[in-house]
Amino acid sequence: MGIRDRLSGNEAIANAMKQINPDVMPAFPITPSTEIPQYFSQFVANGEVDTEFVTVESEHSAMSACIGSEAAGARTVTATSSAGLALMHEVLYVAASSRLPITLACVNRALTGPININADHGDSMGARDSGWIQIYSENNQEAYDNFIQAFRIGEHPDVQLPVMVCQDGFITSHGVENIELIETEKVKNFVGDYCPENYMLNPNETIAHGPYDSPVYYMEHKRQQLEAMKNAKEVILSVGKEFGEMSGRFYDFFEAYKLEDAEVAIVVLNSTAGTAKDVVDAMREEGKKVGLLKLRIFRPFPGEEIAQALKNVKAVAVMDRHEGFSTIGGPVFSEVRTVLYDLPNPPKTISYVYGLGGRDVRTIHIESIYNELLAVKDGKDQGEAYRYLGVRE
């Protein structure tokens, strides 16, 4: 079962792309996602894929080319990071509202400024309202698995939305780790052919994309787009299950790690979740009932499911690798706290902003959060609910 290998997160994504053999890839390089189009263009040059690789002059053009290509009926992928995703921002909305299931590998990096190239979720968090499905990945394996599933989710007739698959810049994108690849035939069968109902290169019917939408129609379109995002939930679950049956690795909205009987919990996404798992195991050995909720799907936000998973814990820390400047906590925190509000006995919640601009997150940091939560559980005054982890005071 599977092919044992060791790859960086960027190599894993490029490898998934090679196995899927998409029709078109418009891309513009930016650290730390540069290696993805770099490796992939080698596959194109070597004739290992049939993909049309489009070199463009900016990320705005890359996403615009993705839109044209996907609307034409071609399965289209791209990759970017940080300022590249920011430059795509305007066009991300066009892709989503035009209901074009483009797949984007987002290698998370801080936005300027001050200028910084390291891991931070500011880029994808800034795109959270763009109408894209967002999937987050703990490691290279999950980046690979999520990228393969993204096509089935986005292209599903009930969804038809673009998907971005996120992983932490450098930490997983450039770190080489063990990975189990799936045989190419299996990947191809799982992903299947892209057969849109309507597409612009269909000679038998006409279609026009992107007309002006007056106030009479715009709101109905947004409501319908919301329905597609809601529909994505069921599709994400069924695709995750089917993927598990193929690979042995099952996927849900989130991974509940030792959460069943936990008294306190941390909510976190991407690579820090792995670090937190080691802490959970170590503290469990000391008899401390700590658990972890590793969020995988941020858009659509699995609110009810999160509330159910956290309903019995006494204190929760929600970690954000992004500063949203709301002054009331990070974006993941705000949404998690929102869904906990209607519980009969909601847990105490603390927002931790951490790891900005690649600040390293160690097991001792995670352990300090759990110890704080355990103290709050035992009656310590919660104190400031909006905190910075590892900042110099």
Place this chain on the structure above:
Amino acid sequence: MDKRKTCNIDPQVNWKNISPGGAITQSGSADLFKTGDWRTMIPVFKEDKCKQCLLCVPVCPDSSIPVVNKKRLDFDYDHCKGCGICAKACPFGAIDFIKDEKQEG
């Protein structure tokens, strides 16, 4: 979601039936959208002066000069917005361009 089934530009359409992404899967659907009442000026076709050179036809931005059997007919006033380009293009003075007195009621 089949866009063909839901291509619907009726202002009463609800969110369930509106065309996903606003895509239009019906050719010539602009015909359904009447723009004639946008006119403040109106072209008037004087058939007796017309030589059927058809220079007016390609310059009309709204395809509002119907041609049948290589001859132009009177204007399609449901869609003509009254821009006056046809009157400028006509070498024979066969198109007058005058203030549009709208019908009351």
Place this chain on the structure above:
Amino acid sequence: MSNLTEIRWHGRGGQGAKTASLLLADAAFNTGNYVQGFPEYGPERMGAPITAYNRISSAPLRVHSNIYEPDFVVVVDETLLSTVDVTAGLKAEGAIIINTPKSVDEIKSKIRGYSGRMFTIDARKISEETLGRNFPNTPMLGAVVKVSGVMEEKAFLDAMEGSFKHKFATKPEVISGNMAALKEAMQEVAK
């Protein structure tokens, strides 16, 4: 407990410390381990100090932070000893391996505050003798495997031979030189 080994590499941009960490990850992977090999990115400039890391274990690896309490430290460029605190957090029962023509006694004074084992190796000399050029990576790799015992030596050499055959498929003449560099380093690494 799993048998986790954590290694930290210190080098300068352009010397290949990152490549060395990836080669070690490769060899450990090929001998059946779970591995991590990752650099810490700072200024991407020739000569700037860089750090790279390895975790090697029989169990899956989940931690995604840098390594602060390494079992072994490898210094690819001895000039770093005066500017970088290379032994920071290094476990007393671990060891440090330094690329230098000097002996341990000669270099000891530069490693303050570390009481554990020290090894030196003249990777430049070995590389120039076996490969004809200064590629310190290969000898350093042999030295760290020898000192750390992170892999069984024969399995390591077999795995490396396989890697070199793959990597140098178009110039097989360099395979024997690289293998010689590894073997000589494993013999020469001196306490």
